[in-house]
Amino acid sequence: MLITRRVIIEMALIVAIASTVGLLWNRQLLVASWSGAVQPPALTPGALRLPLPLGLMQVKELFDRGEGYILDARDIATFATGHLKGARSFPLGEFEARLPEFRKQVPKTMPLVIYCNGYGCHDSMELGKRLIAAGYWEIFVFEGGYPEWRDAGYPVEGSKP
Amino acid sequence: MTDSTRKRLTVALRVVLGGIFLYAGGMKIADPVTFAGNVAAYKLLPTFGNYLVATTLPWVELLCGLLLVTGCRLRAATLIGLLMYLLFVVALTSAIVRGLDIDCGCFRQGGPKSSPWVALLRDLPLIAGMLLLLRLDGRRR
Numbered sequence A: 001m002l003i004t005r006r007v008i009i010e011m012a013l014i015v016a017i018a019s020t021v022g023l024l025w026n027r028q029l030l031v032a033s034w035s036g037a038v039q040p041p042a043l044t045p046g047a048l049r050l051p052l053p054l055g056l057m058q059v060k061e062l063f064d065r066g067e068g069y070i071l072d073a074r075d076i077a078t079f080a081t082g083h084l085k086g087a088r089s090f091p092l093g094e095f096e097a098r099l100p101e102f103r104k105q106v107p108k109t110m111p112l113v114i115y116c117n118g119y120g121c122h123d124s125m126e127l128g129k130r131l132i133a134a135g136y137w138e139i140f141v142f143e144g145g146y147p148e149w150r151d152a153g154y155p156v157e158g159s160k161p
Numbered sequence B: 001m002t003d004s005t006r007k008r009l010t011v012a013l014r015v016v017l018g019g020i021f022l023y024a025g026g027m028k029i030a031d032p033v034t035f036a037g038n039v040a041a042y043k044l045l046p047t048f049g050n051y052l053v054a055t056t057l058p059w060v061e062l063l064c065g066l067l068l069v070t071g072c073r074l075r076a077a078t079l080i081g082l083l084m085y086l087l088f089v090v091a092l093t094s095a096i097v098r099g100l101d102i103d104c105g106c107f108r109q110g111g112p113k114s115s116p117w118v119a120l121l122r123d124l125p126l127i128a129g130m131l132l133l134l135r136l137d138g139r140r141r
Helices: A005-025 A027-034 A056-065 A076-081 A092-105 A123-133 A145-151 B003-030 B032-040 B047-070 B074-097 B116-140
Strands: A052-054 A069-072 A112-115 A139-142
Touching (some): A005 A027, A005 B074, A027 B047, A056 A112, A056 A139, A092 A123, A112 A123, A112 A145, A123 A139, B003 B047
């Protein structure tokens, strides 16, 4: 078996080129993991990553700090009548159609808070799961949803909030 | 072994091994976060190290696969593949010794789980294939 100096140089070059491409390709993920912004990957093998549930106060804190994106998983008509101030509409029913544009605008490191019509509504959890599958890392679900937020008297907007 | 048989066997080995590398690399590149989780399950590296491995190793796998399939820089690509698999055997063995019940994270991330033993047994023919490829290629020169 012949391992010449040339072969060793070739091997080093192959590893260097491939690693560089990998590092550049995943630079956002690496920066996020270096700064601790990404949650440590689940230690349980093959465990399904799930959106983390957030309570009203935690969502209000994020809202006040202006961190992350708030997504409304309900349909557009319901969104138009009233939604959390500054929330962006992302109806679960239009997931496939809206994802490409969303991907272009929102980096995968961005924390996303998703809500719908409260505890009886599962669209926010479903949207969260699909966004995780689409590669987003920090997904929270505000389980109390729009009703809890509105009843707490926090900022809302829409035609008849 | 005649020259033409040797040539055919070399091509077959190249394409099969290269194809496996391409598939394995591609599946990991598609989901680096889950792969980082699988690397973390081996409990060998710190958090950032897991991400570093998860973001670079699949690309090395992919490039080696590409080189194997095309037959370009064959010796170097095969040797890297061999080293990677030997390293992987060491990691798997350490997981078995420490009694870790983990998914090898070999192909589709978060897909059907394969235990360390299965992964180890699956690696042996691949390692043998690469050694044979190196031998065939060495004789040609």
